[in-house]
Amino acid sequence: MTVIAVVDYDMGNLHSACKGLEKAGATPQITDSAQELERADAVVLPGVGAFDPAIQHLRSRDLIQPIKDIIASGKPFLGICLGLQILLENSEEGHELGLGVIAGTVRRFRPESGITIPHMGWNQLQFTQPNLPLWQQLPADPWAYFVHSYYADPTDSTVTAATITHGSQTVTAAIAHNNLMATQFHPEKSSTSGLQILSNFVTHVNSLQFATAHS
Template structure:
């Protein structure tokens, strides 16, 4: 199970690589378009601001290779900011996203008793069956750190929702392109389950 982990300057690569190794996978940290083009599976991590992430991908010539990779149906998983970069745009910035899953990300609404960012442990509720969710128990817990959340254009792209003041989309998928708003590499057995399923696709 070989997984290419994209290093474009934003992301907790060490934790992701270590978790994949614990699963018996063979993670390869990649940085170039050529490496993306030959990958079997691609993991797009990310922390920080939307525009910064897209600017780094653009400056390193990675946008077109990622889009081609996704168009070929190969498994692609975006994590945290990486999930939001899969969308068309974000209210956080002005740059266009990768446009792999129609939609945009918006900021959590300010409301009493709900602090932004959403930080800490929370559960996901699946809306449909999917191989990415195989063996994931109903009583799951994942670690989140984010101020923005995805609004896919198509309801069919939503895999799971999570509630933080209001329900929001926590996992998305269209064909081989997938996203998780939480950090599976920090989410113990539940995160390992999601990553194991991804490696099996």
């Protein structure tokens, strides 16, 4: 059975993400143990809330370097919402340094007429990495559920895997680079398409295990 560690650092409800992974056939393991993260077949870093407390909670659990090492090792890694933002170097929301795995800054939406901040509700994804494993079997421009006032602005635009448009602003909705994938939206709250994305992640992890076992 595929074990997917879900990082527990007091930043959001982990239950719905775990339910989605269970539906996809994985065994989610909620943990704040670096050793258990290293033993798992893949890692999910969810998160709801503010940038600085997220980094502080990870630091208090001695998880910052282990998470960086796990990503560097090539293990499949999925960030969700705040779990995407803290992968970048810094944020306009706070003063803490992010994990710095992805070069770039987390920026606040610019106020403009006719848009709400936070950006909250359903929006359509525009794929910029259409062949990404996460997007398999999805319709074109699927709807996903968002709750955020800040968005990732990576230095290298090629790591952007999907965008959304909010008012006149087109921003990053997902990133992907090698074994690292992350979504600004909540797949676990994004109905059929979101559950398909979580299922695709599990399938991707399983395919890598199979390839390793038969290499």
